[in-house]
Amino acid sequence: MEEELKKLKEQSEIDFTKIKTISELKDFEVSYLGRKGKLTLLLKFLPELTRVEKQRLGEIVNEFKAGLEKKIADKGKELRKLEYERIVQTEWVDVTAPGPEIRQGKIHPISKMIDEICKIFHSMGYTIADGPEIEEDYYNFDSLNIPPFHPARDTQDTFWVDPKSVGDRTDILLRTQTSAVQTRFMERHKPPVRIIAPGRVFRNENEDAKHSATFYQVEGLLVDQCINFENLRGTLDIFIKQLLGEEVKTRFRPSYFPFTEPSAEMDVSCTVCGGSGKDSDRQECRTCKGVGWLEIMGCGMVHPKVLENVGYDTKIFTGFAFGVGVDRLVILKYSVPDIRDFYKGDLRFLEQF
């Protein structure tokens, strides 16, 4: 028996060196330690031995068996490592190649800009309000201190609705400004008021790369006690910095709107040349025409007449209002060459945003 054990050990060492794969290792394990394995079979004779022999051989067998198990485990680890290495080597794919196509769309650049604007004002406590696109003269003009034949109507050529379409009313129009939302909102709400109203507006003018008869505005209105012109400057300055970047400068200069007094136009430092007026070739910047500033929004302190029209006490309440052209902001941000492309649904244009 002792002889046989010795032979078996030598044989096992020879067999072990031949193992190349996991499955060969498995076979080896079974052939020695399995239920019908060589060592297992040999051990069946153990009870037939004398007590002394039993003790002596038992030790040898146990040592042999333990050694074999350890060798198998170690070899297993080593082989598995090799196997994983082989898998990752052979399973190489071109990670730069495209995967199966997943098509996704995007929201319209104007939607995106409106979202950004509304988020900034929402965070400052403004409520989002809206009104109709087909509007009454009263809300679009009269209530905003623009009576019929007021010259300010000149600058806003208006589309009128055919009276035959609306029960012979001659005062129905396509709103020319989101300011129309001001009166509608204030009629239904007591001050204080803090609203932002994005929406589509219309002007009856011939279209070209710079003019579209359809475009978007965002109107803002804040009415409260103790609101002043400096607050307007502060609010719009913060807004522009949030929207266009901290480095952008703003300036206020006089303007005229019938529904604000004092009125102002806000300019921002040119987003292309940074306000220098010169492009990278030291030529006149084409975006700001060398001025360094871009006209971006009209604003002012709400005219007391507008507040009186909705029954607010102008002794207590003052407010400011502003309106910004959304298309123009998108055009500046992305250097859009032709405003009409916003309303054509052409994917060659939309996909670029």
Added chain:
Amino acid sequence: MIMKFSFNWLKELVEIKKSPQEIAEMLTMHFTEVDAIEELGKNLENVVVGKVLDILPHPNADKLKIPIVDIGNKRFKIVCGAPNLESGKLVAVALPGARLAGGVEIKKAEIRGVESSGMICTEDELGLGSDHSGIMILPDNLNVGENLAKALGLDDIIFDISILPNRPDAFSHLGLAREIAAITRERVKSTEFRLEEGEEKTEKFISVEIKNPELCPRYIARYLRGVKIGPAPDFIQKRLSACGMRPINNVVDITNYVMLLFGQPLHAFDASKISGKGIKKIIVRKARDGEKIKTLDNEERNLFSDVLVIADSSGPIAIAGVMGGAETEIDERTTDVILESASFSGPAIRRGASKLGLRSEAVMRFEKNLDENLTVIASEYAAYLMTKYASGEILRGAIDVYPRPKKPKAVILEIPRLQKILGIDIKIGEASQILSALEFEVKKISNDILEVGVPSFRDHDVTREEDLIEEVARIYGYEKFSKNLPYGVMRPSEKNPDLELEARTKNIFTGLGFWEVYNKSFLGKELIEKVGLRPDDHIRVANPLSLEHEFMRTSLVPLLLENSVLNLKNRSEIKLFELGRIFEKEVKKENWVKGISEGIRLSAILTKAEGDLIYPEAKEMLDCFLRQIDFIDWWYDPLYLDSKTIFWHKGRTAVLKTGEKKIGVIGEVHPEILTKFDINQRVAVIDLNFKKILDHIKREKKIKPFSRFQQSEFDLAFVVDRLTLVGDLEKALRAGIDPLVKNFKVFDIYEGAPLPEGKKNIAIRFELGALDRNLNDKEIEEVKSKIIDLIEKKFRAKLRA
């Protein structure tokens, strides 16, 4: 409205120590933006006045000539091919070194073997006009050899300024000079002149009657006789040209000159052409319907009753404040002139002019309500210039009809109010100084209250305290204000669920592969009819841009179809959506505007390049969307095959409903419509009423306990009639099923062999489970047989083994 201002002229009216650029910047920051600064003579360096002494033929070319030109200190030959070359005329000569408007640089050159020492220029080469038919012939009175810019009065700088509509007083050089004076704290120089009237009285020759004083508050007429018509003096012609007006003759040019100076449009009539014997009567009245007038531009115009006219005893001789009549026009034989200086109601002029489709320098000013008192100085100064430069004799006195003279106005300015609105600590002294600089009469009536007399030329514009506050603020300088955020009670902004859902919807649809588009709100009759809608159901725009923009959309779908056509030209299939307003005539409902229902639609379109069925994909996407937004139990009601639709493919269209409420339509587009649009693939459209979606969203959700035990599953397949609706089957299952069934889903529908004709196979997977235990086989079998029983009985179905 843009007006051109001559910097040289402004310098005559106010002391200017700064450069044009600095003045422009100050005007921009304190008054209104200067749109452009134009250097008139910019391209005229080395261009001089030359006199053609003689013309020699060119030895080598028939079409070319060789004029000999005198430029004062020198004579030389120039090669020239202009047809209007004439000996003795003054011409513009570009000398070597000149750089012309078009960028051409002049050098000495040899042309066909003859040396040419410069170029004789056309108007357009000089940038002075558009004429290039021949060389520019200059007026005879210019100095030979003088720089052309100087000779023509073009050594000037022009400001283009769009004067704000509330400031008609600044549509004039005097008005702008006033602003410059206030900003730079200088004083405006007054225009000094002495009008010497003759002995004979004006009223012996003319009388004036105003029939509608509300439309014509003041009318001043003067009479000149012995006038000699000729060219206006040089300085007037230069001023007019610099401001973009063409000189005509001395009388007309003087009226325009005075307008550019004071802002008051004037009109001169040839007195001999006005009807009436003895004292000629001028009447200001409304036109009568049917009356006609031939205006100065030689157009015959029909008048309406809301047009104001100046008339004599036989009819209209001018459209008041708009344009004169051709029949009483000044011409070279005119000797007696009636000079009109009047003020008209702005709205009336605007209305009349827009009805007649006429714009003029006069309309531009009158429609903004001019100062009634401006008529006096304008009339006197024009008369003075006419006596001086048209040799006229002015008769004694003016006919001045001014039935309701206006009273001086004063406005109270409380400094605390100013500080409240501006947020800045401007002291009473400073406010008072600023207002005085703007020619307001300021009186301090207490420590913080001013009584401010409004000058006559500003009293239409400045009527209340806020107007004065703006004056103080802008002259003080907007840039000096700090940027402070408002103080106030912090309140959360109100939520706007509509807009929140709009944003979510856009995100879901883009995630599903759709691109958002914005289409216009307009469409034309042709497109409306192309999709089977009726133009009569649409709200019409009275003054559309074009026929394609005549009607307001009642659906987003037609333009989405057009988008598809456009995009299918360069891609194989597309998915687009739009969320936008539609407009319908609606009498009953209470809307924003009575009679109009303004709705929000969510419409999507998708096309498929391969295969001939796209409906199921569209439906799956709609289901995805509705699940995402927690829409309340929806179902699809198939469009009846006998319905009248011509837009929808009625075999593949359903109405989306919740309960019995219609939310929208989903379906494939009718093949005939697709052919009309030249689309040769399948197209599905989802068209939803967004407001109704909003109304049916689960606002609350309760989470139910779920089984933590083993789930069981089994599949059942039934053979049913082809036209059996899966939707009905699902409805029946939902209604009559065992509580142990947790979920079921139709996962396959099959038609074709080996099934018999007219049949289809529907395979459904069921998931079972109980809250408190694992189910045993017996329980599962019981449920299974209940389901089989239900379906077989209700749908004449057969379980498929």
